Amino acid sequence: MCSCEDSLEGMIPSEALKAFKAFINKDIGIACDFLMRHYRGEYWPRRSSTMPPLRRRRGGKTIKLPNPKNLTTPIGIVMRTRRSADDFTGEPISIEDLATILYLAVGITGWTWAYGYERYPLRAYPSAGALQPVEAYPVVNNVVGLESGLYRYDPFDHSLEVLKLGHFNQLLVDLALGQDHVGRAAVVVVLTVYYARTRWKYWKRSLRYVLLDAGSAMENFYLAAVGLGLGVRAVGAFYDNELCRFLGIDCVEEFPVILMLIGRGTTLH
Ligand SMILES: Cc1cc2nc3c(=O)[nH]c(=O)nc-3n(C[C@H](O)[C@H](O)[C@H](O)COP(=O)(O)O)c2cc1C
Structure with missing residues (x-):
């Protein structure tokens, strides 16, 4: 038959x-x-044979970051007292604080073997398939030891890649629909996801996975900043296309998901 x-x-x-x-x-x-x-690819994803590279560079000059500090506040207290800062004083934070937060939120904290790599990195945030799509772009406004400008965090050598120097705090306020507390943060870390890397393996399930990965990284930013006694606030309202243009990304293969405001915080509660 x-x-x-x-x-x-x-x-x-x-x-x-x-x-x-x-x-x-x-x-x-x-x-x-x-x-x-x-x-529709929900059971057996069609994947190409090669995973997009894990390490991405944009060709900018790099600045090595200081080693992360040791946080001594008990984790239970940090989790219980985590709150979003209502506003920021505009005062500076140190480069050591920024380095510590980046490392504890999205840094490489371990190594294993996977996908044919000799040594394969593991990150501070859990990641579907260990594909690690979250990228961090600090926009420095007032950090002692760093010029103002747009940077990209490279977790492989714990460094910042310089993308463009300049004062961008008013631009960020405009990009965040006029929320003026954005402009008073010492640094705004834009978290993006490199969707292509997760889609390579997970196809239709990729969107939920990259957002879960980014959410875990977001919480790490909160916990690290609160552990250092700093203010922090997530901001999800922004103009996508304009922010992508500023970051120099395409909004398709890689797109922004959240802004992490960090600085000396003020709180009403
Ligand atoms: C996904 C997401 C988007 C958010 N967007 C904004 C925002 O655009 N502007 C803002 O001021 N706060 C924003 N927040 C912060 C929330 O308003 C804040 O987390 C909420 O009021 C709860 O307060 P808490 O974090 O102190 O517990 C956002 C938080 C999350 C998780």
Whole structure:
């Protein structure tokens, strides 16, 4: 008998075909649903053979960051007292504080083996498939030891890549729909996700995974800043295209997800 199963054989993996046949025997409706999900990539993602590179450089000059500080506040107290700062005083923070926060939020904190790499990094935030799509772009406004400007954190050598120097705090206020506390933070770290890296493996599930990864990194920023006695606030309201243009990213393969405001905080509660 020449059935549709014969033509499916060459098109879908044998486990899928076996499951499809089993469903046909039970319920043709379920079988059709299964097939549609399969072709939408929800069960067996179609992936290309090579993963986008883990280490990305934009070609800028790099500045080595100081070693991270040791935080001594007990984790339970940090978690219990974590709050968003209502505003920022505009006073500076130190480069050591910024280095500590970047390391504890998105830094490389361990190594393993995966994907054919000899040594494969692990990050401070958990990541689906260990694909680590979260990128951090500090926009420095008032950090002792650093010129104002846009940087990119390179976790591989714990350094900052200089993308453009200048005063961008008013631009960031405008990009964040006029929220003026944005301009008083000592530094605003723009978190983006490099969607292409997670999509390579997870296809349709990638969006939820990259956002979960970024959410974990966001919480790390909160905990590290609070542990250092600094103010911190997440800001999710911003103009996507204009922010992408400022960062020099395409908003498709890589797009911004949250701004992390850090500085000397003021609080009403
Ligand atoms: C995804 C997300 C987006 C947010 N966007 C903004 C924002 O655009 N502006 C702002 O001032 N705060 C923003 N916040 C901070 C929240 O308002 C704050 O977390 C909330 O009021 C709870 O207060 P708490 O963090 O002190 O517990 C955001 C927080 C999250 C998690």
